[in-house]
Amino acid sequence: MAVSDSPEIAASEGTVTSGSIDSDLSHSLRRRESAVRDREPDGAGNGESVDVRDRVESTSFMRSDGVTSKEENQSSDVIFTYRASVPAHRRIKESPLSSDAIFKQSHAGLFNLCIVVLVAVNSRLIIENLMKYGWLIRAGFWFSSTSLRDWPLLMCCLSLPIFPLTAFLVEKLALCKCISEPVVVFLHVIITTTAVLYPVFVILRCDSAVLSGATLMLFACIVWLKLVSYAHTSYDMRAIAKSAEKGGGDSSYEVSFKSLAYFMVAPTLCYQLNYPRTPSVRKGWVVRQFIKLIIFTGLMGFIIEQYINPIVKNSQHPLKGNLLYCLERVLKLSVPNLYVWLCMFYCFFHLWLNILAELLRFGDREFYKDWWNAKTVEEYWRMWNMPVHKWMVRHIYFPSLRNGIPKGVAIIIAFLVSAAFHELCIAVPCHIFKFWAFIGIMFQVPLVLITNFLQNKFRNSMVGNMIFWLFFSILGQPMCVLLYYHDLMNRKGKTE
Secondary structure (H helix, E strand, O other), X not given: OOOOOOOOOOEEOOEEXXXXXXXXXXXXXXXXXXXXXXXXXXXXXXXXXXXXXXXXXXXXXXXXXXXOHHHHHHHHHHHHHOOOOOOOOOOOOOOXXXXXXXXXXXXXXXXXXXXXXXXXXXXXXXXXXXXXHOOOOOOOOOOOHHHHHHHHHHHHHHOOOHHHHHHHHHXXXXXXXXXXXXXXHHHHHHHXXXXXXXXXXXXXXXXXXXXXXXXXXXXXXXXXHHHHHHHHHHHHHHHHHHHHHHOOOOOOOOOOHXXXXXXXXXXXXXXXXXXXXXXXXXXXXXXXXXXXXXXXXXXXXXXXXXXXXXXXXXXXXXXXXXXXXXXXXXHHHHHHHHHHHHHHHHHHHHHHHHHHHHHHOEOOOOOOOOHHHOOOHHHHHHHOOHHHHXXXXXXXXXXXXXOOOOHHHHHXXXXXXXXXXXXXXXXXXXXXXXXXXXXXXXXXXXXXXXXXXHHHXXXXXXXXXXXXXXXXXXXXXXXXXXXXXXXXXXXXXXHO
């Protein structure tokens, strides 16, 4: 059907041919396509030019009395371009939630919906819990009358700076060549070993609260890691200086107490003479982070006292009771345990380490990476705790490779060191040496192999990520909590 005084648009079996389009329409299409092709990326993110005929701007249809010439041109384009006979479907496109396009879309709206639903559901559960059980929070689990007897632990913690000072004196003697290299190594081994065994001895001799003992052991392990890095780095600098001396170059190196003092309080485990520094301290930012730290620490305490403690009290030992009952307790414990673990990560690795870095103007603040997207267990361990990862790579992994140790054995050695310190930080404060933490960390080695195999087999990041969350957070951590809780309660029952 022809339309008089208008461009002719002919359609044959639903197909538009270029020869049947009027010159005015062709000119309009070419002009609009060339104006937009270079500046409009495709919404799917594949870099293709967007067909301007697929877009209808609403402003082109709403004209006012004061329209400009540009708006008149746009309205003219609409008259000639968006005719009823022009095809509305020109390209093969996928639905946004299809398997081929789902990862090319932004899911910010769905993420916001999940947050709103999560807050609403958990708020209802909190209200229901308070109405049913009342206020269950008590301070006795954290601090009791025996906490006043924990002053030896406090004195031990305050005396830990003696070990870095002694290590500095050893390096000064080595710089003056008053002692030989084997003696330097031997003295550093004695200092680092004593820095760990001394707190262990104090905790085991005192019937202290678990929280006090865990805090002291955490500080002791940090001091040990820093002292090893200081000794290893100084040893390497001496080796470089000796090599330069043989080559006739500058053989001097620096042993700075100021650098060591800054290193011992800085949020890093790897020693170096200088660090990247920020120009100033943002005091208002620090105050805001402290407020967040207080809020999330209180939230952790609330979840532990109101949810986790009642669940574990009403449970049986996971290795002695009914298997189905144990599985039910583990799954019930997994959600509040996951919340506590995420809050702990946010409080320590994001809030506390950033506060410390800001106060010390420490510039490198990559304390973690996006470990929540880890496709394998190996990726998770590389990304979730960057200070320890950098220490392991610098002082365990690459030194092992340089000494001819195979890569797989070097990884196992790194996991052995990590497992030993996890066991120290948990078993010593609890006065329980059943090696649950050690076994849990070493169990990561076969999980690394399994998740790497599945990742290579399916080539799908979702599979490995879901397996990581399932084994690590849903099953593994709640099982360790139940094991240590029941062993701790059994020990207290025997002592009483």
